[in-house]
Amino acid sequence: MIFTILLGLFGLGIIIIIHELGHFVAANLSGIEVETFSVGFGKRIFGIKKNKTLYQVSLIPFGGYCKLKGDDLLRLAVQKELTKIPDEKSSFFSVHPLKRVAVAVAGPLFNLIFAFLVLTIVWWSGFYIYSPSNRIVLATDYSLDSFKSEPPATRAGLKTGDIIIGINGKPVRNFQDLLEIVSVNAGEKLNLSVKRDSRVINLFLTPELDINTGAGKIGVYSWIVPVVWKVDKSSPAQIAGVKPGDIITMVNNRKVSNVLDISTVLKKKPSKIN
The missing domain is CATH 2.30.42.10 (PDZ domain)
Known part of the structure; x- marks a missing residue:
């Protein structure tokens, strides 16, 4: 439980850092001075100053922040009842409004780009999806499902423990393959290649339409x-x-x-x- 919470906080921290990195990059490109870029919050552990920016690592390791020069000038102007925001060189309010908008938008934009890159890497590297085997259990053997009459699987002669290895010439590698074919073929006659003991037999059945899901079903579950x-x-x-x-x-x-x-x-x- 604790590990799951910490892992979630770590992931959130990465998202925040990427977000702040977007502000950082856009600010530099817009001529706005970045005073501090911090990984983490709270008390500074160590830091390095380069090109007027302090890069630091802080005590609380979840997230971070990017402090821009002059980003507090609006608050100060309101407090002092000034009619104009002080115009400091290289500050946030010294640049064109469109540049300020770009800095604000850059954070969410970097999050979107990061998410796209991560999903692309995961997709291309592949990932494991578990699906039960293509060995089946008859619903009628366990009083499961509600059919008006005998389920198609029972009528066709399927037995609990049978392994469905093909449907209409298409290989069935696991139970997910079986579901995908059956679900879109309600009312269509199917030719099943079934491995029973040491021999392969062919059985024919027609999936019934499940009025609740709109998919075909034959009355079997995964073994x-x-x-x-x-x-x-x-x-x-x-x-x-x-x-x-x-x-x-x-x-x-x-x-x-x-x-x-x-x-x-x-x-x-x-x-x-x-």
């Missing part, structure tokens, strides 16, 4: 092996000695092979399990 990913501290599972990586094979003397098996057992007797 998820009951591997323990995480055990909450002081939870009944931890007290019982369950550890991450364990594979649950039996619950209350009943053999289980997928997550729905466990769910079925717990619904019947949730108070105590072995």
